[in-house]
Amino acid sequence: MVDAAISVRQLTRVYSSRKGFLFNEVTRTEALRGVDLEIAPGELFGLLGPNGAGKTTLAKILSTLLLPSSGSARVLGLDVVRDAPRLRSRIGLVLGGERGLYYRVSGRENLRYFADLYGIPRAERESRITEMLERVGLGAAGDQRVEEYSRGMKQKLHLARGLLHQPELLFLDEPTIGLDPKSARETRKFVRALLSEGVTIFLTTHYMFEAEELCQRIAVLSKGKIVATDSVAGLRQLVGGDRTFEIDGYGFEDAELARLKALAGVSRVVTEEFGPRLRITLRVQSPELELDRVARALPGHPELEVRERRTALEDIYLDLVEEEPA
Amino acid sequence: MRKVEPSRLRAFLASVRLSLLLFLADPQWVIPATIAPVIFGFAAFELYQGSGATLVLYAILGAGMMSMWGQTLYGAGWATGQDRELGTLEPTLSTPTSYLWVVFGRIVVNAVTGLVGGLVVFAVVSFAYPHPLPLHAPVEFVLLFAFVLVTLASVGLVLSAVYVYTRYAGFINNFGEFGFYIITGSMFPVVLLPFWTSPIALLLPPTWALDALRYASLPGYAGFGWGFTGDILGAVGTMLVYLAAAGSVYHRVEQHVLTVGNLQEY
Ligand SMILES: Nc1ncnc2c1ncn2[C@@H]1O[C@H](COP(=O)(O)OP(=O)(O)OP(=O)(O)O)[C@@H](O)[C@H]1O
Ligand SMILES: [Mg+2]
Numbered sequence: 001m002v003d004a005a006i007s008v009r010q011l012t013r014v015y016s017s018r019k020g021f022l023f024n025e026v027t028r029t030e031a032l033r034g035v036d037l038e039i040a041p042g043e044l045f046g047l048l049g050p051n052g053a054g055k056t057t058l059a060k061i062l063s064t065l066l067l068p069s070s071g072s073a074r075v076l077g078l079d080v081v082r083d084a085p086r087l088r089s090r091i092g093l094v095l096g097g098e099r100g101l102y103y104r105v106s107g108r109e110n111l112r113y114f115a116d117l118y119g120i121p122r123a124e125r126e127s128r129i130t131e132m133l134e135r136v137g138l139g140a141a142g143d144q145r146v147e148e149y150s151r152g153m154k155q156k157l158h159l160a161r162g163l164l165h166q167p168e169l170l171f172l173d174e175p176t177i178g179l180d181p182k183s184a185r186e187t188r189k190f191v192r193a194l195l196s197e198g199v200t201i202f203l204t205t206h207y208m209f210e211a212e213e214l215c216q217r218i219a220v221l222s223k224g225k226i227v228a229t230d231s232v233a234g235l236r237q238l239v240g241g242d243r244t245f246e247i248d249g250y251g252f253e254d255a256e257l258a259r260l261k262a263l264a265g266v267s268r269v270v271t272e273e274f275g276p277r278l279r280i281t282l283r284v285q286s287p288e289l290e291l292d293r294v295a296r297a298l299p300g301h302p303e304l305e306v307r308e309r310r311t312a313l314e315d316i317y318l319d320l321v322e323e324e325p326a
Numbered sequence: 327m328r329k330v331e332p333s334r335l336r337a338f339l340a341s342v343r344l345s346l347l348l349f350l351a352d353p354q355w356v357i358p359a360t361i362a363p364v365i366f367g368f369a370a371f372e373l374y375q376g377s378g379a380t381l382v383l384y385a386i387l388g389a390g391m392m393s394m395w396g397q398t399l400y401g402a403g404w405a406t407g408q409d410r411e412l413g414t415l416e417p418t419l420s421t422p423t424s425y426l427w428v429v430f431g432r433i434v435v436n437a438v439t440g441l442v443g444g445l446v447v448f449a450v451v452s453f454a455y456p457h458p459l460p461l462h463a464p465v466e467f468v469l470l471f472a473f474v475l476v477t478l479a480s481v482g483l484v485l486s487a488v489y490v491y492t493r494y495a496g497f498i499n500n501f502g503e504f505g506f507y508i509i510t511g512s513m514f515p516v517v518l519l520p521f522w523t524s525p526i527a528l529l530l531p532p533t534w535a536l537d538a539l540r541y542a543s544l545p546g547y548a549g550f551g552w553g554f555t556g557d558i559l560g561a562v563g564t565m566l567v568y569l570a571a572a573g574s575v576y577h578r579v580e581q582h583v584l585t586v587g588n589l590q591e592y
Contacts, residue, residue: 066589067587105344117422119337
């Protein structure tokens with residue numbers, strides 16, 4: 001049996017932040033509330049979840065930048081708390097964003113500094129940096145100061161830094177956020193190339209389509225709990241029997257929504273506002289329920305538009321994250 | 327399995343290199359490191375020039391020390407605080423090398439620029455003062471000057487950990503800075519201060535080293551009763567305590583920040 005690349009048991013993390021004049025108001029945030037996870041070597045695993053779900057918190061704990069409050073986590077067979085220094089040279093972390101770089105020096109100098117901190121052999125350092133800059137598409141901009149970089153170029157530099165020491169496992173926290181579609185596509189292509197080189201990848205994202213395109217398995221994190229872990233095909237199965245109806249109109253009342261919810265076969269009712277218009281999305285599990293029946297449940301709405309559309313993975317994701325986790 | 331063994335020397339040199347590059351990219355420290363001490367030096371010179379060469383020398387030493395302290399401790403602490411502000415503290419701590427070596431590199435760069443500041447003060451004032459300064463052992467003077475700097479660096483190394491610990495470090499350090507000028511005797515001889523400051527001052531290696539420097543350079547100087555040799559032993563002894571403590575201080579601070587999760591705060 002091959003050991004898991006990542007193995008997480010009952011992991012929790014609580015943040016206490018202090019506010020107020022004398023720092024005496026303590027707010028406790030339970031960012032992770034008992035996470036269990038198993039990731040195989042060579043896998044590209046996607047952690048999907050809305051803002052504040054705890055994705056970054058989990059990525060930081062697994063990459064030794066944050067201690068868990070309870071529970072345990074092993075990465076590449078090493079304990080993330082006890083074996084942190086040894087683990088650090090074998091994993092890479094890309095948090096991305098505008099921060100985390102020395103602006104006043106060049107991209108190449110940033111990489112040199114981190115190459116030294118990672119102990120990359122002196123003789124290989126320059127060639128590896130050049131190669132990495134080329135690979136992420138910063139070949140021409142390596143000697144430019146980072147303050148002159150665009151958002152996407154900074155993201156590429158983050159990626160280059162995370163990979164410089166040839167980690168066996170890479171944590172990517174929202175690698176395409178803020179990138180234009182072309183750069184995002186290039187990044188995804190790059191991630192796939194790394195995977196084919198045998199790097200295990202733990203990726204967090206907001207975007208269902210990104211997870212669907214890249215990941216072999218996906219966990220959906222919601223309010224600090226994993227509400228589903230499955231392959232993309234497995235999640236599709238969840239979608240399988242389901243139908244989705246969309247109803248557009250104005251001024252629906254609570255009683256009307258309750259009536260929809262009570263219809264046989266309706267498992268879920270979601271409302272969204274589009275300016276003055278309201279869209280009701282129904283998840284329907286019965287093949288019998290007809291659009292007409294739905295329309296008849298809402299009399300007195302001449303403007304009503306009712307249609308059926310294909311249920312997307314995105315819908316399942318939204319269902320999962322909007323339900324209150326137990 | 328490929329193993330990367332980070333070397334402390336590599337990390338130290340990388341930090342020296344980056345500090346120099348950042349210093350050159352933003353030479354704002356030229357002002358506190360050279361111009362401010364010269365102004366302090368002249369102010370002290372104006373006050374003491376009628377009181378004889380010895381006091382002028384004393385004043386120069388005070389101004390030089392302020393420059394060195396500011397550079398070594400405040401400068402290195404500030405640079406560490408910058409890591410928080412830039413968000414580079416997280417990626418740096420995620421490497422296998424202890425942050426101690428990064429700070430150490432920074433301290434050395436700052437100490438050297440501080441030394442330059444101190445020498446600038448000395449050069450300017452001795453040029454301006456019409457009488458030769460009563461420096462009876464110039465070689466010892468320079469060596470002891472460098473020694474004071476090393477003792478300062480040992481304190482700086484430990485105190486910079488505060489900047490890793492919390493984003494409020496600047497606030498704490500600004501308070502500490504003036505207290506430090508006074509209790510180590512950078513501004514007034516420690517023996518002139520109220521009796522209770524001495525025990526505190528003796529916890530700081532630069533107090534001893536400065537007293538030794540004064541013994542060596544000021545004719546007829548009467549500092550601590552144990553004299554020059556006692557000063558040197560005291561300085562080395564307290565400094566070793568600081569250096570020995572640094573490793574565990576950084577380990578604890580790192581555990582603290584990983585527990586609290588405040589690395590990205592600034
Ligand atoms: N340093 C901190 N101090 C206090 N609370 C924090 C801290 N970091 C995160 N949190 C809280 O923990 C929860 C999870 O945050 P986390 O950043 O892990 O979410 P996320 O899934 O990465 O969100 P996003 O998609 O917005 O990046 C949030 O409620 C957040 O407010
Ligand atoms: Mg996040």
